[in-house]
Amino acid sequence: MTALPDVSEPQFASLADKAYMAIRDRLIMLDIPPMTAIDDVALARSLEVGRTPVREALKRLEIDRLVISYPRRGTFATGVDITDLAYISEIRVQLEPLAARRAAETASAATLAELTELADRIDKVDVRTLERDPLMRWDLHVHRAVYAAAGNPHLEDTLIRYDNLATRIFCLFLERMTNFDAHVGEHSGLLRAIGERRADDAERIARDHVIGFEKAVRAVV
Structure with a gap:
């Protein structure tokens, strides 16, 4: 089979960029299912970065409409609405x-x-x-x-x-x-x-x- 394209980012300007790209990929591919609560501690551990880069990444992902944050409830993957x-x-x-x-x-x-x-x-x-x-x-x-x-x-x-x-x-x-x-x-x-x-x-x-x-x-x- 022809080799798959490399869609990974070769370099990241910061740990927040690394976290952003990785979490975005999981959200796009539904590895983090819609409406799932985001565990920033577990994400930081799996990505081998601190919680601060993950939190910065989640702020960017909220602008992308891939996550949504609620006061006192936390951050969740947005739903996939056919409308x-x-x-x-x-x-x-x-x-x-x-x-x-x-x-x-x-x-x-x-x-x-x-x-x-x-x-x-x-x-x-x-x-x-x-x-x-x-x-x-x-x-x-x-x-x-x-x-x-x-x-x-x-x-x-x-x-x-x-x-x-x-x-x-x-x-x-x-x-x-x-x-x-x-x-x-x-x-x-x-x-x-x-x-x-x-x-x-x-x-x-x-x-x-x-x-x-x-x-x-x-x-x-």
Whole structure:
């Protein structure tokens, strides 16, 4: 099997960054289930950091709408509410095509070559043989590669935030979905359109991808 992409962060500016990325990953992948109480002591122990970095990370994650804090009750993973899907899709359907177009029009030749190489790797993967976690990591990796290639850090940060929320929904309903392989397979076409600077095609594929995801989830709810 083709090697999975490395979606880990190579460096962290601080222990709080390390804690943020690690806890965010667990929340996105539902390793910390929705509505679960967050034990900052246990998290600090498992991440081998102090409680202060964990608390700083949780403050950032509350801004990301991945956790919520209640006075005198503590901090909890936010719920995954299907009614949020429409709101998330409303934003993504505008911004994902924008990122794809920007990437096709402005990314460097080296970046475009990397996206095309990523498409080649995807084409060699039998998606239906993958477990949930590696499948989701492919999905996250492709979207983040496109966001980065767009060259707008504010757009990238916003899209990552909403893609994280969409990924939680994806994880929750993945086992019920029958065409998830087609959804992931669309990544190859998107990456190739960007790599070949076909901005109109990249924009269209990105938009259809978001719309198709919402329809696929609603079909199994």
